[in-house]
Amino acid sequence: MAGSSPSGDEMSSTDYLARHNVLLYVEDAISQLLEYKDENAKIIHGKFLADYFRSVHKGTHTMFREFEYVRATPHNRSCFIKSVWSCFRHIASHGELLSVKEYHSLLCLLCNDFPLDVVQRTARIVLMDDALDCLMSFVDFLYAFQIQFYYEEFVNACKEAYDHLLMASPTVVVPSTESWTQTKASTTETENVARLNEGVNSQTFFDVMEKTCGKLSQFTKRPSLQHIHSELSKLPKVTFYGLLTALSKNDDINAEIGSLPCHDCMLDGSDVDIILK
């Protein structure tokens, strides 16, 4: 057991506990212990708890757990994504294409009450909200799944921002921004449909999104604004799913999350490497 290395200032106890979701893990540890002792008479409590916390530390704790637990913390989500990759990566190397239902079945092998809804939303990202019964490659699916699942709250905030911009009158005035677009009146139906397909002005979208994301709790994970901005600045106009697809393909954001290798390295290494990393 090594002493920890020097770290920055100490934060308040409540902040520290909340940042690391300590109470959640302790509660779950105790529930697991009580469940276990009902089935096994002989139990060494200290060892059981030590094993539990060690598995959380190593990242093996989300396998075969219920969805509520898997979704509960950013750490759990990223470990689950990593397990999906390590368990099913052979699909990528075979180049098979699978449907939404098939990916859902795969996820249910690791988490038996995983909701279909999340998988469907992932499919929307991969397929750009079009032809949703199309087949998808494992690699595309996995990176889109990462964005949808790990950044769930952020994605919802993004959608809120995007819908707000779409439904608002053509003169979109976003207070306290420096560059807002003021287009002429007359909202005809064809114009609306066109806007749905073309998307919204990227800069405006970024500004509104920044505000909506500001309302999220400080402990909710989101991609850093710098990377979002770099994707948005590539095109003058962007659709919601266009942005999400771009984010899923962005290597910087992938590196920030830290569960999956970079796109080019997806098929490197053997299974042993993944487990040891």
Added chain:
Amino acid sequence: MGDRKKSPIEERKQQYKDYLDKTDVTSQVREALLKLIENQPKDPMLFLANYFDNISTSDKSDKITTVHQILQLTHHSQQSFQTNLIVAYDAASLAKNPNSKKASMNRPGLTGSVFEELLATILSNVPKNLHATLLERIGCRASEMVPFGVFRYCITVCYVFVDFVKLCGSIFSVLCGKQSGKVTDKDICEIVISSLKDALDSLQDDNSPCSILEAAYVLRPDKLASSLLSNKSSKTDKSTMNEDDFMKEMIDVFTSKIKVLK
């Protein structure tokens, strides 16, 4: 007071609560959380795993292991290390057998032999030849009693020393650069060693923050870089230095600054 009929769920909850209390899980978890908040480690899960590991083996462990575990809870630069030092000292000073009638067994206090063993445990990851000189300076005789001030000083020195050894190792690999084998230019090493010596020599005995800053200023990156570069031009004979010698010399500079207590 009438008997309130509890619902099955409430009964179950009460059962579990009693079970946890009876098996000491409640108090253990409470202790663990208190220690966690006190020490605020970067990785709380690993901290808790190690904490419960130690609990389950604590019946078999001796005084030295327990004290060592307390000292390992946090890095020596943290505020909570000072608290842990006090707790560790108390644990180390426990009488061997408080109920014994023999005077030598029930007297509390930190004996020299326990102290020496503790130091050896802390330094166990450092090769013996490297930490021998340090132990010569801060060790003590088996029969002596160790007061808290001395305890605090020596333990802190040991931990700083362990960090220092690690640092020297990485400095040496940096100096080696891409060369294979564990040797590098002797002159470069000498410059690094003498820079450290100069910095420590300039440290006045009063240990005021000002003098510490001045000493650190001697070691600033650009000064080190310029002295290394100026050496590069005047090279006729390439003699090399290996890692052991480098480490030994750096450690000698370090230990020369440690107060001799023996």
